[in-house]
Amino acid sequence: MTRQIRSRQERAWRSDRIVCGKPHGWLHRRDTGHNARVVSEPFDAVIIGGGPAGAAAARLLASWGHSVRLLTRTVDHTRSLGESLPPSCEKLFDLLGATDAINNGGFLTSTGNTVWWGEGTTRTAAFVDGATGWQVVRHDFDALLLRLAASAGAQVVRGALVRDVRLASANGRPGPAVSTVExxxxxxxxxxxxxxxxxxxxxxxxxxxxxGYRVADPTQTTLALAATWTRPDGWGLADASHTLVETYADGWAWSVPVTPLRRYVTVMVDPRTTDLGGDRGVISRYEREIGKTAALRGLLEGATRNTVPWGCDASLYHADVCGGPGVLLVGDAASFIDPLSSYGVKKALASAWLAAVVVHTSLTNVSLAGVALDLFTTREREIHDASVRQSTTFFAEAAARHLHPFWTGRAGAGDPAGPEPAADVDIARLREDAAVLAAFEALRGARQIGLRRGDRLRIEARPALTTREVVLEERLVLPTWPADGHGIRFLRDIDLVRLVELAPEYEQVPDLFEAYVRRCPPVSLPDFLGALSVLLAKGALVIT
Incomplete structure (x- = not known):
């Protein structure tokens, strides 16, 4: 299979070469002259967009042996934003094989955030355990990821403007379906x-x-006005690497440092009440908004604004369905989350990885294509909805102080349709669960045990993710636990399915433990006893 995939990739690379002025391979031209149309052999994936999502998906798919062409348009580098990347991005960088390149990319590292939110007092939050994030200029960060995509074997076409996309029928089966991009x-x-x-x-x-995929949120209409500033004598902050965030009566502002002396400062306004009126209007509005802040206004005294402020839409939207036969909506194409979270780039990279997994699964095991697509849409919606709920909490806090429609409207609008998804299994709560504690005491006091599967327990195959594919994994499914209904396989590295299968065969807990560690990776006895107690408390196992 790997050889076949690599062969397709090599053919796709060759298809755009012209030898001695004649078409090579599948390459041919329709018409002649200035408007000649070059047509190449099909690729496994064509990616539209060269931002973090596009570059990451291209790198992954190419490194997994697929033929990939990435189309990226010419962008205005002078309007590139500065963005904060939290330390948790490192796991995604590792998946991309990009950690060393990013750490050596010259980006400023950050230790946390300083916030003046709602009540106006200063709150300083350092990242946990001394971890550091990254402060990046998006143009530089995106360019690095594109280079990594190309080095993995993806064809990167710069200066490309997509004119038309002719998709396969939306009524077809999920999975590969030939589409045409012009x-x-x-x-x-x-x-x-x-x-x-x-x-x-x-x-x-x-x-x-x-x-027709997108749904706009009319209550979350926001315009970002940004500019860069420098201060030769430094910023006089306790930690100049911090992202700064401040609310004011009818908006909020944030500042990202990208060098020790240069910062992006952005204000967030409601375009429904903001008349920009051309470049002078943008400058005037930007200066007025900065004047409404307290901490940031003081910080910028004595600093020099290096660029004319520019505006970009930051309004929210989402897609209820994130793909179909032969097509996926990835990153910000599928949904846009409030910049307040600082998770925009992380969301894009996570979405790109999941999209690459879906494509790889569909190309190598088409029987799982439908399962993979459903999983992709579900995960995309969960990430979007969780971000909206988090932002709503912050907006409500600001609304309590400012009592302005900018805040009250946002505070009352962040309730995505449907129930809030359950969080992952909370180990701390399980340790305090009375039923779990009672089960533990019953095990400790029993001279011997007789265990059987609970009547309401089912073991079912559910979709799960590995590094590069969607698989069906056996999981325990109970009516009320876990609450998300997806079932559970592992708890503190204990394979619960294997434990349930082994438990009826043994009458002594030590014998059951020894049998488990012979068949599964070693675990600690306390974790094993805890998992066994949870299975009893939740009804997956019962004492006979």
């Missing part, structure tokens, strides 16, 4: 490429997503 390049040539999957990673542009 695009132009800076040299005015026209190209046409087919692929088994099209990944819309075009962010807010939503080349595919705008075709």
């Amino acid at each position: 695009y132009g390049t800076d040299d005015q040539s026209r190209h046409e490429v087919q692929a088994s999957f099209v990944l819309d990673c075009s962010g807010r542009t939503g080349v595919v997503a705008r075709r």
Whole structure:
């Protein structure tokens, strides 16, 4: 299978070469002259957009042996934003094989955040256990990821503008389905490429997503006005690496340092009540908004604004369905979360990894394509909804102080449809659960045990994720636990399915423990006893 995948990748690379002026391989031109259309052999995936989501998905798929073409348009580098990446991004960097490149990329590291929110007092929050995040200029960060994608074997086409995407029928079966992407390049040539999957990673542009997938949130309409500032003598902060966030009566502002002397400072306003009126209007509005702050206004005294402020839409939207036959909406193409979370880039990278897993699974095991697509949509919606709920909590806190429609409207609008998904199993709560404690005491006091499976327990195959594919994994399923209904396989590294299967065969806990560690990776006795107690408390096992 790997050889077949690599062969497709090599053919796709060769397809865009012209030898001695003649078409090579599947490459041919429709028409002649200035508007000639170049058509190449199909790829496994065509990715639209060269931001973090597109570059990450391209790198992963190419490194897994798939043929990938990434189309990225020419962007205005002068309007690139500064963004904060939390320490938890490192796990995603590791998945991408990008950690060393990013750590050596010259990005400023950050130890946390300083916030003036709601009540106006200063709150300083350091990252847990001394971890550090990254403060990046998006243009530089995106360029690094694109280089990594190309080094993995993805074809990166710069200066590409997508003109049309002809998707496979939406009524077809989930999985690979040939679609056609037509695009132009800076040299005015026209190209046409087919692929088994099209990944819309075009962010807010939503080349595919705008075709009826998206749902706008009219109560979360926000415009970001940004500019860069420098201060030659430094910023006089206790920790100049911190992201700064401050609320005021009808908006909020945030500042990301990208060097010890240079910061991005952005204000968030409601465009429904903001008349920008051209460049002078943008400058005037930006200065007025900065004037409404207290801490940031003081910080910028004596600093120099290096750029004319520019605006970008930061309004929220989401997609109820994040893909179909041969197409996925990835990162900000599927949904946009409030910048307040500082998780925008992390969300894009996580979405890209999951999209790459779905594509790889569908191309190598089409029988799981439908399961993989459903999992992708579910995870995308869960991430979006969790972010909205978190932001609503912060907005409510600010509304209590400012009592302005900017805040009260946002505080009352963040209730996504449907119940809130249950959190992962809470180990701390289980340790205090009376039923679990009682089960533990029963085990400790018993001379021998007789265990059988509970009448309401089911062991069912449920979708699960590995590093690069969706698989079906046996899990314990009980009516009320875990509350998310997805079932559970492991608890503190204890394989619960194997434990339930072994338990009826032994009458002594030490014998059961020894049998378990012979068949499964070693675990500690306290963790084993805790897991066994939970299974009894939840009814997965019962004492006969």
